[in-house]
Amino acid sequence: MRSLPNILIAGTPGVGKTTTCNEILSLASQASPPLNLKHLSINDIVKERTCHTGYDEELQTLIVDEDKLMDEVEKEIADGEGEGGWVIDWHSTAGFAVRWVDLVVVLRCEETKVLFDRLSSRGYKDEKVQENMDAEIFGVVSEEAKEAWDEEGQVVELRSVAAEDIEENAERVVAWVRNWMKYHGQGSTG
Ligand code: ADP
Numbered sequence: 001m002r003s004l005p006n007i008l009i010a011g012t013p014g015v016g017k018t019t020t021c022n023e024i025l026s027l028a029s030q031a032s033p034p035l036n037l038k039h040l041s042i043n044d045i046v047k048e049r050t051c052h053t054g055y056d057e058e059l060q061t062l063i064v065d066e067d068k069l070m071d072e073v074e075k076e077i078a079d080g081e082g083e084g085g086w087v088i089d090w091h092s093t094a095g096f097a098v099r100w101v102d103l104v105v106v107l108r109c110e111e112t113k114v115l116f117d118r119l120s121s122r123g124y125k126d127e128k129v130q131e132n133m134d135a136e137i138f139g140v141v142s143e144e145a146k147e148a149w150d151e152e153g154q155v156v157e158l159r160s161v162a163a164e165d166i167e168e169n170a171e172r173v174v175a176w177v178r179n180w181m182k183y184h185g186q187g188s189t190g
Contacts, residue, residue, distance in 0.1 A: 002084030004036065005102035005180045006077060007173060010093050010145060012136040014118040015107040016160040021089045023170035028177070035085070035177055042090035045072050060128050070095045087173075093145045103176060104149050106142045107160040107169070114161055 009017045009024075021039050028035040046052055051069035052062040077086055077100050084102075093104060109115040115136055119129045135141065145155045158169045180186075 001184075002082060002102075003181075003186050004083060004085030005177060006084050006086045006088065006100060007103045007105060007177070008088045008090065008093060008096060008101045009105050009107065009173075010090060010141050011107035011160070012109070012115070012132050012141060013091055014115055014122070014132065015109045015136070016166060017089050017091070017107055019166055020105075020107060020160065020169055020173075021087050023166050024087055024173050027170050027174045031174065035174065036083075037085045037087050037177070040073075040076055040086045040088045042069070042073065042088065045069065045076070058125070058127050059131060060125060066095045070097075074100070092141060093148060096148075098148055101149070102154070102180060103173075104145045104155045105169070105173060106145055106155065106157045108139075108142070108157050109136060109161050110159070111161045112137065 007024075009021055011017055018041070021041075025037055025039055028037040046062055046064055046069060049068075049072050051065050051072060053065050054063045055061070056063055073088075073096070088096075088101070093101075109118075112133060116129065116133060119132055124132075142155070142157055149155050158172065159165055160169060
């Protein structure tokens, strides 16, 4: 039994996952008492532990070895006996065991112009921008998440278009963590 929930922050590249994770961690550390949440950047694991088999030039992305990656993720999360509190930052929910994650937050940026600008400013090629725009328009990440975490309330979609959405979303996640702790009898919720 975990003493803190694990949360997967997912969504198309550019929707604001890393920015939101940082805000969640900042709010959690300032809470009274502080919540010991930790950022798990899957991008960093892919790079640092070589969970990739090559580089796709067209899509400007590493070709992820999902089996190896998920072995590494499982080591970090230490399923069941771990203390939890991981805020996992990855564009996809594919490969994650349902039991590792208590809440999936799918960030959405339905304003295509806004997402286009964010992706273009990263220097992505047209193919990569288009691929990600299509994924966002069709709600690919959200569909994938709902298929796996079908229990009510385990997948939430949050709008991440304007700057104020970042703080609002982070506040919602921290409030959700407090409720989870209360419900699971994890002492004072501050
Ligand atoms: P991701 O981790 O999903 O790829 P990032 O957090 O790296 O996205 O954000 C990409 C860029 O878009 C950053 O420059 C960030 O400041 C900006 N951004 C993301 N979400 C928002 C938002 N809701 N409002 C304003 N800017 C945002």
